[in-house]
Amino acid sequence: MDISAPIIIAALIVFFILVFISVIPVGMWISAVASGVKIGIFSLVGMKLRRVRPESIVRPMIKATKAGLSVKINELEAHYLAGGNVDSVVNALIAAERAGINLSFEQASAIDLAGRDVFEAVKMSVTPKVIETPQIAAVAKDGIELLVKARVTVRTNINQLIGGAGESTVLARVGEGIVTTVGSANTHSSVLENPDDISKVVLEKGLDSGTAYEIISIDIADIDIGRNIGANLQSLQAEANTKIAQAKAEERRAMAVALEQEMKAEVVKAKAEVVKAEAEVPKALSQALASGNMGAIDYYKLQNVQADTKMKNDIGNGVMEFVDNKKEK
Structure with missing residues (x-):
């Protein structure tokens, strides 16, 4: 008798057993049934086909069942497929139930999907x-x-x-x-x-x-x-007021300088008018002499008056200069 045939049959049996165990999570199904969780073995196979890890659903379901919570397998699987943390939601529900906090599965899953740690939130409700x-x-x-x-x-x-x-x-x-x-x-x-x-x-x-x-x-x-802060603000305000006063003083000084320059220009203009008027005097005298309105004696008297006035001005200027020199000494 050829002994290779039984060996091949035994190998095939082992192969099919391994495939069956890898495809069908028998151990997980036994744990669920032993914990009182009603779930069919083909439901676990369906989870694998939907790329859902059975242990991510079954283990939280076992905890919820042992805690006396009414949670459905489909709800947990839907939350898992939506990207939620099933284990955290179940832990939060258990903690809320123990603490007497009214928290539904819909609220817990919504909080979890919103990006908040729902289990940590429940713990903070219990322990501030x-x-x-x-x-x-x-x-x-x-x-x-x-x-x-x-x-x-x-x-x-x-x-x-x-x-x-x-x-x-x-x-x-x-x-x-x-x-x-x-x-x-x-x-x-x-x-x-x-x-x-x-x-x-x-x-x-x-x-x-x-x-x-x-x-x-x-x-x-x-x-x-x-x-x-008050003293610092007062100091800054005083400094600002000083700068404002200095700016206004500088403005007034500039205006005074400008006014001085204007007055100097007016003086120069007045002197020019005087020179112009003085230039007209000889002309007017010659016209007066020519027309007979002034005689020669009147002219000489006018000359004497002008000379006398000039002498008095010179004497006065000399006295003032002498007094100023005395003051400086």
Whole structure:
């Protein structure tokens, strides 16, 4: 008897068993049935044909069944095909059910597909998270700058998680509230004496409106005194006023110089008019002599008067020059 035939038959049987095991996840099906999950073996084969990893669906389904949740295989598979994290959604549903939070599968899957960690969101609803703000600079009415740090305790608002603003918006609003509150204080010392007033005023503003979080408390962690902004502003204002005054003085000086030049031009013009008028005098005298309106004696008298006037002017100028020299000495 040829022994090669049984060997070939045995090899074929082993081959078909291996193919059957690789195509049909028997082990996964046994685990599901043993856990009370009602799923047919051909459903697992269909998952493989749809390029869905059966373990990514069956294991979360087992957890959901053991936790007493009513979740359907088709819902989990549809969420997987949409690119969602099935395991995270099931974990979130279990945590929400244990914490008494009303969270449906549709809400959890929508939150997951929106790009948020739904399981982390549920954990934050149970255990609030503390967010620390960066150092916020605010100036009181007396001009002193205060550097404030705050700790904001928040928890997730499941109903506003989709479309709600994130942590950065909450921090920005808290910072704005701190700046407004400190800015309305008359003195920086009053803020240092009652830092809890900042928390009360900011918390009353409803800063969590439209966000994915609910603010539980705002605690001031640290307040430091910064610069004297008021004094710096006054110094800058005084410097600006000085420059403005200097500019106006320079403007007035330039106008005075221009006026002086105009007056000098007027003097030169007047002198030119005088010279012109003096040039007409000899002509007028000759005409007067020729017409007989002035005699020779009248002419000589006029000459004597002019000489006498010139002598007096020379004497006066000499005296003034002597006095000026005395003053200089």
